[in-house]
Every structure is written in structure tokens, then in C-alpha cells.
Amino acid sequence: xxxxxxxxxxxxxxxxxxxxxxxxxxxxxxxxxxxxxxxxxxxxxxxxxxxxxxxxxxxxxxxxxxxxxxxxxxxxxxxxxxxxxxxxxxxxxxxxxxxxxxxxxxxxxxxxxxxxxxxxxxxxxxxxxxxxxxxxxxxxxxxxxxxxxxxxxxxxxxxxxxxxxxxxxxxxxxxxxxxxxxxxxxxxxxxxxxxxxxxxxxxxxxxxxxxxxxxxxxxxxxxxxxxxxxxxxxxxxxxxxxxxxxxxxxxxxxxxxxxxxxxxxxxxxxxxxxxxxxxxxxxxxxxxxxxxxxxxxxxxxxxxxxxxxxxxxxxxxxxxxxxxxxxxxxxxxxxxxxxxxxxxxxxxxxxxxxxxxxxxxxxxxxxxxxxxxxxxxxxxxxxxxxxxxxxxxxxxxxxxxxxxxxxxxxxxxxxxxxxxxxxxxxxxxxxxxxxxx
Numbered sequence: 326x327x328x329x330x331x332x333x334x335x336x337x338x339x340x341x342x343x344x345x346x347x348x349x350x351x352x353x354x355x356x357x358x359x360x361x362x363x364x365x366x367x368x369x370x371x372x373x374x375x376x377x378x379x380x381x382x383x384x385x386x387x388x389x390x391x392x393x394x395x396x397x398x399x400x401x402x403x404x405x406x407x408x409x410x411x412x413x414x415x416x417x418x419x420x421x422x423x424x425x426x427x428x429x430x431x432x433x434x435x436x437x438x439x440x441x442x443x444x445x446x447x448x449x450x451x452x453x454x455x456x457x458x459x460x461x462x463x464x465x466x467x468x469x470x471x472x473x474x475x476x477x478x479x480x481x482x483x484x485x486x487x488x489x490x491x492x493x494x495x496x497x498x499x500x501x502x503x504x505x506x507x508x509x510x511x512x513x514x515x516x517x518x519x520x521x522x523x524x525x526x527x528x529x530x531x532x533x534x535x536x537x538x539x540x541x542x543x544x545x546x547x548x549x550x551x552x553x554x555x556x557x558x559x560x561x562x563x564x565x566x567x568x569x570x571x572x573x574x575x576x577x578x579x580x581x582x583x584x585x586x587x588x589x590x591x592x593x594x595x596x597x598x599x600x601x602x603x604x605x606x607x608x609x610x611x612x613x614x615x616x617x618x619x620x621x622x623x624x625x626x627x628x629x630x631x632x633x634x635x636x637x638x639x640x641x642x643x644x645x646x647x648x649x650x651x652x653x654x655x656x657x658x659x660x661x662x663x664x665x666x667x668x669x670x671x672x673x674x675x676x677x678x679x680x681x682x683x684x685x686x687x688x689x690x691x692x693x694x695x696x697x698x699x700x701x702x703x704x705x706x707x708x709x710x711x712x713x714x715x716x717x718x719x720x721x722x723x724x725x726x727x728x729x730x731x732x733x734x735x736x737x738x739x740x741x742x743x744x745x746x747x748x749x750x751x752x753x754x755x756x757x758x759x760x761x762x
Contacts, residue, residue: 350484375587389568392468394560403476463520493519598684605688647685
């Protein structure tokens, strides 16, 4: 009895410390996000801020299509690797991924300058494209490192890099844009400088962690490698579709309106929608690793069902928080707009609560999808992401065509209702499958 009490006490304290680090990290990231929007809207006009949004949408193509898939794979399979007598397959897979990504980066930088010159553009344009390619590479490797550290539940290391990367890129971007000129390319150059510093630290900690598991001169388990590929490729395809869905709003405004409208939209998106994305990431980073470590390869239906029920409770609590936030923001939207944005961006203050509601509902949908990620068959995610991409494109472009920024915001809100209903259906389907085992 005494031993059970001590075990429970130690487990509670351990989880409490982990939760504290994750919550602290996300709070700091949200503060950095809000402060960063305030600083960047001071040095970038809505036109240049819109350009920055478009550049980042292309960069995030690497993150959402490849980075997030590899991050989820690294996190999901870490507990499997840690219990394997020959864990080299895990490290070999991600080492090769980083190596091939580096080669691909070199080719992309060369093509950026070559194509720019061939199209008759000046070197500045080629430099802008090359900088975007370098930042995409940094974001990709960061995602892999985050996934491994998250799977290992190294909360301090994870939070350290996350906060330093978010804070560092804002500081460098602001300093360079303020000192040279308020251009989107200068801002991205600042992102790259901060990213290079973080990348060195990320690789150091990855190699340090690898040494605790890697067995020299041991054979690679090809069956495990095949499992990794089988788990990853649906996430890659789903990531491409997710990227289209996530960034169709900005491209709709760019195509049918102006860079200035993109800039205003991006400012309210970063503060209201992204806030809930950070909440979703916080829950995923903390609870996802615990869920995956408990169910391991999914062979225990009782443990799996407990994980699914816990995810339901989290989603219900999440929804209550979103609703309260929306109600409180309604009368405070003008004051919040004054606090967060430069004068040129405050015309869209009326849209803040609706953008927050949209982001919150989408975040709940993301949380419910952890029920699908918990199973080792990730192919179920593809039809969800495919239908989401189609619906998002239709709603965002229709909204932009008829009503501009306001139309895109409310189109996004309708999409979020669609997304949460689709995710809930997938969660219930997974629960039914586990009950029938």
C-alpha cells in the first residue's frame, strides 16, 4: 500500500513538473507572439506585412507538408524505440532525413538564384527566394528535433528551444527591418539568423540523446523502417492538404484583393487564431506524448479506450474555454485592438472575436484528431484533410471575392464548424473500432 502511494505521488509530481514547463513555454510563446505582432506592425506597412504573410505561407509549406509529419512520427514512435532492444532504425531514419534535406536545400538555393536571373529579376529577388528556402529548411529540421524531444518528454529542452526560436526571430527581424528598411525580405532575414543559432543547439541535443540509445555496428531493423514510412507518408499527404487548407485564406485575399488586405488579415489571424493554435500545440505536446507512451503499439484496448475518453474530456474543457474567451472578447475588442496593433491595422477590430472563435473551434478539431494519430494507421487522416482543403478553398475564395477580409474571416468560421464536426466523427469512429476489439 505504501509503495503504491509513493508511486502515485512520484507520478503526480513528475506530470505536474512536465505540465508546468509546457504551460510556461506556451505562455511565453503567446506573449512573444502578441509583442511580435505589435513590433512588426510598427516597422512594416500593411502592404509589406502582407508580403511577409505570403512568404511565410510558402515557408510553412515545408513545415506542414513534411515537418509536421516527421514531428508526429518522431513523437509517436519514440516510446516504441525506447522499448526496442535495437533502436538504431529510429535514429537512422531521421539522420538520413536531415542529410537529404540538406542536399535538397543546396539545390533549392542554387535554383532560386538561377531562376531569378533567367527571368530577368535582380539579385535581390533571388536573395529573397533563397532566404525563404533557407528558413523553410530551418523550420523543417526544428520540427524533427521538437518531435524527438517531445517524445522523450524532455520538456526543459523543448521549451528552451521553442521560446528562444520564437523570441529570437522577432528580435532579429525587428532590428534588421528597423535598421535597414521595413521590407518583408529583411524581416525573413532576421528569422533566418535566429533560426541558424537555434539549429546548432537543436542538433547538439539530438546527438546527445542519440548516444544514450544508439548501438554501434548493429543491424537496422528494416521492418521498423517500413513501419515508419507507412506511418509517415499519409501524414505527408495530409500535411500538403492541411497546408492548402491553412493558407488558402491569405492566397484568396492576395489573388482577389491586395497585399494590404492580406497584411491586416494576417495581423488579426496571428493574435486571435494563432493563439488557439498555440493552446492546441500545448495540449498536444503535453498530452500527446503521455497518450502515446501509455498505448505504445495499440495492443491494449483498455489503455487505448482510456486515452480516447481522456481526449473527449479535454475537448469539452477546451470548448468551454473558447466560448468564455469569445464572450469576454466581444465588449473588449476595440481596447484589445489598440493594445495589439499599430493604427493602420485597427479597422478590423470588429472581427477579432469571430477570428478567435474560428481558431478555437479549429483547435478543438485538432485535439480530437489525436484519437486518430494514436492508432498506428495514419491513413484515416487523408480523407479528413482532403475534404477540409476543398471546403476551405471554396469558402475562403468565395468570401474574398464578395466581401474581402470580412468574407474570409466568416468563411473561415464556417470552415471551422465543418472541421470540428469531421474530427468528432473520426474520433467516434476510432472509439467504436477500439470497443469492438
